[in-house]
Structures are given as structure tokens and as C-alpha cells.
Amino acid sequence: MKKRDFLKVSGVLLAGAALGGFMGCKPKDLVVKSDEKAKENPKAAEAALFVLPALEYAHDALAPAIDKETVEIHHSKHHAAYVNNLNKALETNPALALPTIEAVCAAIDSSSAAAVRNNAGGHYNHSLYWRILANPAQVQKREPSGALLEAIKSAFGSVEELKKQLTDAAMSRFGSGWAWLSVDANKRLFVSSTPNQDNPLMSKVVEKAGKPILGIDVWEHAYYLQYQNRRKDYLTAFFGILRWERVDEYYQAAIK
Ligand code: MN
Numbered sequence: 096m097k098k099r100d101f102l103k104v105s106g107v108l109l110a111g112a113a114l115g116g117f118m119g120c121k122p123k124d125l126v127v128k129s130d131e132k133a134k135e136n137p138k139a140a141e142a143a144l145f146v147l148p149a150l151e152y153a154h155d156a157l158a159p160a161i162d163k164e165t166v167e168i169h170h171s172k173h174h175a176a177y178v179n180n181l182n183k184a185l186e187t188n189p190a191l192a193l194p195t196i197e198a199v200c201a202a203i204d205s206s207s208a209a210a211v212r213n214n215a216g217g218h219y220n221h222s223l224y225w226r227i228l229a230n231p232a233q234v235q236k237r238e239p240s241g242a243l244l245e246a247i248k249s250a251f252g253s254v255e256e257l258k259k260q261l262t263d264a265a266m267s268r269f270g271s272g273w274a275w276l277s278v279d280a281n282k283r284l285f286v287s288s289t290p291n292q293d294n295p296l297m298s299k300v301v302e303k304a305g306k307p308i309l310g311i312d313v314w315e316h317a318y319y320l321q322y323q324n325r326r327k328d329y330l331t332a333f334f335g336i337l338r339w340e341r342v343d344e345y346y347q348a349a350i351k
Contacts, residue, residue: 144182144192145181145182147174147175148222150170150225151225151229154167156229156230156233157228157229160336161228161317161321161329161332161336162320162321165317169312173217173316174217174222176217177213177217177292180213180214181210181215181217184214185199188208188210191211191215196218196219197296199211199215200296200297201298203297203299204299205299205300212292212297213291216292217292220294223310224310224312226341227310227337227338227345228333228338229336231335234337234340235340236340236343239254239339240339240343241343242343242346242350243339243342243343246283246346247284249283249284250283251284260286261286262331264288265311265313266327266330268288268290268313271290271315272293272314273289273292273293273294273310273312274287274288275305275309275310276309276310277306277307278306278308280304280305282349285303285305287302287305294310306348306349308349309342313330
């Protein structure tokens with residue numbers, strides 16, 4: 096999510112390529128593979144266009160809703176792979192190497208390389224997902240309030256109805272994908288679902304475009320270790336660890 100000076104970054108990558116290596120690494124190895132690697136090798140982390148954001152909580156903080164092992168693998172393996180593969184894919188698709196992940200997603204069209212589309216979505220989607228979750232004991236707002244609550248009532252009638260529509264969108268997503276609450280161009284809330292790692296920022300490829308403020312990962316890797324095929328139980332647990340004040344922050348930013 097961090098803005099990067101891509102000209103500087105690409106200069107480093109090109110220099111690395113020209114020299115046949117950079118501090119003993121091939122250019123493709125300059126991408127950060129994990130938070131740990133970022134600490135061990137800050138130069139490598141700096142050279143990467145996008146980096147894996149650190150979690151704001153321990154791997155076991157979301158338990159029992161989402162168990163420690165699932166969070167650890169999901170963040171340090173799956174999300175890290177999206178970041179690494181995105182950086183690699185952007186080396187061969189420089190026109191999409193834009194300074195923010197939001198800009199990359201917005202630029203995706205049906206002719207874009209699948210590796211960029213899937214991994215840019217993967218990075219953006221998971222960055223949002225981690226930020227809107229928290230241990231219930233640390234959640235200030237357990238339910239939406241203020242302008243967000245009014246917008247939910249206006250669009251859905253009630254918070255319960257919103258949760259029902261999100262659950263339905265997540266349950267009816269065949270295979271892997273996401274369920275979303277987003278703000279449309281008229282600043283109105285809507286629920287949608289996208290396949291794979293697509294998201295509503297990808298206005299040229301999704302049915303309905305908007306700015307996501309809440310995303311639910313319904314890939315099996317998000318819940319299978321703990322819930323196996325019980326996707327609905329995972330969704331119920333998800334709402335118990337939802338950090339509504341963060342959703343509210345995203346809402347406020349989206350309607351500006
Ligand atoms: Mn995931």
C-alpha cells in the first residue's frame with residue numbers, strides 16, 4: 096500500500112540486471128519475501144515496488160474466530176506470494192508499474208497480463224482484509240455508527256440485512272473469490288462478489304465498480320484448516336472480529 100518511487104526502484108532493478116546481480120542477488124530476488132526478510136535485508140525490501148505489510152496483531156490474535164496457523168500461513172505464505180509475484184510480473188509489464196496498488200488495480204483491463212491482475216488483486220485485497228480485522232477485545236466499535244450506520248440503513252435497511260447480503264454474496268461465490276461492501280460513484284453502498292482476486296477497483300473488468308470498504312476472503316485457504324467446508328461458520332466468525340471503526344475510516348475516505 097505504500098507509495099514507492101518507481102523510477103528510483105526500476106533504476107535499482109535495471110542496475111541489478113545490468114550488473115548481473117545486486118549484493119549477490121539476481122534482480123528477481125530483490126523482492127521482499129516476508130516481514131522477516133525485510134528486517135534482515137532492508138536494501139532488498141527497499142528495492143521492491145510493493146512490500147508485504149506487517150500485521151498489526153499477533154498470529155493468534157484473531158482466535159478462536161480464525162486460528163493462529165491459518166493467519167500465519169495466509170499472511171506469510173499466501174499474501175507474501177502475491178506481493179512477490181506482483182513485483183516479478185511488473186518487471187515484464189512496466190506500463191502497469193504504477194505508484195500505488197489502487198492505481199494498478201484501476202488500470203487493469205481484459206487484456207492485462209493475468210499475473211498482474213491476479214497478484215495486484217491479491218495484494219490489495221489482503222491488505223484491506225488484515226486491516227479490518229482485530230481481536231474483539233481491541234475493537235472499539237463493535238457495530239457501525241454515525242454516517243456509516245446511516246448509509247447502511249439507507250442502502251440495506253439495517254446492519255442485519257447488510258450482513259445477510261454479504262453472507263449470501265460470499266456463500267454464492269462458486270469457487271474462490273471475495274464478497275465486498277463498497278461505495279459507488281454516487282457515494283452509495285453496495286454489496287458485490289468477485290471471482291479469484293478481482294476487486295471493485297478493477298472498474299474495467301468487474302460488473303460493478305466502487306471503492307471497497309470491507310472485503311471477505313472466501314478462498315478456502317482463508318478458512319479450510321479450521322472450518323473445512325463450513326464456509327458459513329467462518330463468515331459468522333468473521334463478523335465477530337470485524338473492526339467496524341476501520342470500515343468507517345475507509346467509508347469516510349471513499350465519500351470524500
Ligand atoms: Mn486469501
